[in-house]
Amino acid sequence: MERSDPQQVTNRQVAGVLTFMGQLLEISGDDPFKIRPYYRAAQEVERQSEPVAGRGEEELVALRGIGRQIARKIGEIEETGTFRELDELRAEIPDSLIELLALDSVGPKTINLLWKKLGILSVGDLDKAARNHRIRAVKGFGAKKEENILRAIDRFQQKNGRMTRAEADAIVNAATGVLLPGTFTVAGSYRRGLSTVGDIDIVTLEERDAVRPRLTAVADEVIDDGSRKTSLRIGGRRVDIRYATPEIYGAMLMYLTGSKAFNIRIRAVANSGGYTLNEYGLEERSSGRLQTFADEEGLFRELKMDYVPPELREDRGEVELALAGALPSLVDLPDVRGDLHSHTRWSDGRQTLEEIAVRGDELGYEYILITDHSSSLGVARGLDTDALQRQQSEIEHTNRRHTCTLLSGVEVDIKSDGALGLPGKMLADLDLVIASVHSGFQQEEDQITRRILSAVENEHVDIVGHPTGRLLGRRPPYAVDLARVIERAAEVGTALEINASPHRLDLDDIYIRQAKEKGVKLTIGTDSHRTSEFSNMRYGITLARRGWCTAPDILNTSTLAGLLEW
């Protein structure tokens, strides 16, 4: 690992090193209770808004899940990029073994054994060994295991990453299309509203024997098939079905919704109350009596805590607040009074102003902000001052015929030197201005951060659009230092956008929460280019909820008058 300047160690890097340690410990076969704290500490570091680098040991120990040992190691990471125990472990265990952890049906024990018995160091080695039938020669392994490994390698090489919400919806529709309406819930990370989804988890009330033939008919492959659960591959994605009865539906749903960290935490809460919690209900330790729950609400009540919305179930402090009865009341779709990001045929959109106004009326919106691109963005056929003025007058005409008010705005380009793509005089004339980066994604952190900061500080800019520029599964965020952007936005009162496009979902939840806590206002914009995309608002709302937002945190829950006053 490279030696790094103390100022430059990011939380993500610290978390990465701690995770790396956890993975090596797993392969080494160490005590699982010694391994988990590394992952837990990594999670805690990653959700901090301020860098952990530079904090003293006392301050680190005050964080949940970080004790003396790991605090000291974080100190070492700041200095050297690594720590002594990690280096010692790396001397024993080859780094390359870690990639094998990504294979289905291959875990740390298997990796350790194959490494020691067959000298397997990489996925390539494993592939060769399996093809030459050297796996089945190892005691404890057989032909089935060998076949499973080859299939896992095949999938690994296809590199099917996580799905966008839109892709997940397609898989969900394929799977639930064969289930009786009203008899199932999609759980897992899909229900928690993550920006990307790994696999699909479904709880159903239908009986296993009744539903299984319908499910296998739409599946590529049956992965697991027991009496209580069936695992399939549909559209190349894993879909897990759990069978429940009405009495246990609440406990089953909570279990399958997760997250894993939340389940661990909530089960510890149950333990301290003298219960054991599993997917069937609460078992009283003393009597062994099982208490069942038809819904999650009853289960939370019995644990003497607030109902925790699925979007918060990450063990990021929500359990403590729920026990204290102090969870925030999260923003929800009906709170939304308008959309603050849309494009028309005037630039790269496929919809007219009239079509947008009709859609706004249908949605019961009070307003929709029209934000076509500025002319500096050549690829999107951007608008110059003249075109914008003509658009403004067409907006005025359109507004006479509709309840939903179209607001005139622009998505002005933040050029590579931080200047804006339109003159300030023009921007001052508009209702609201979004400023976004659309080029120069490769700039160094300091450069691109200062570039965005100059937009944040510009008197005409109201909102910074898609602040990290990521395209899920296709383009990583640019190197912007969001902590600095959030801090400055709070100072000058510029809002940050939660872009609701399922391809962006930008800002992500951790930064939304940091912005909210600093008092930064947020907007949710669908970035619609066609009328069907206004319904993507639901993705933005889900993301805002994951960022702990209440209605007052989100500008487009304001009335039109309230919005314009802001």
Add this chain to the structure above:
DNA sequence: GCCGTTTTCGGCCCGACTGTTTTCAGTCG
């Protein structure tokens, strides 16, 4: 390795399924 309204020591979430086994380890969620 972390943690404490049972505890500063002794716990740590809990169960389903597969594969290779004569009773269970490993993986997964």
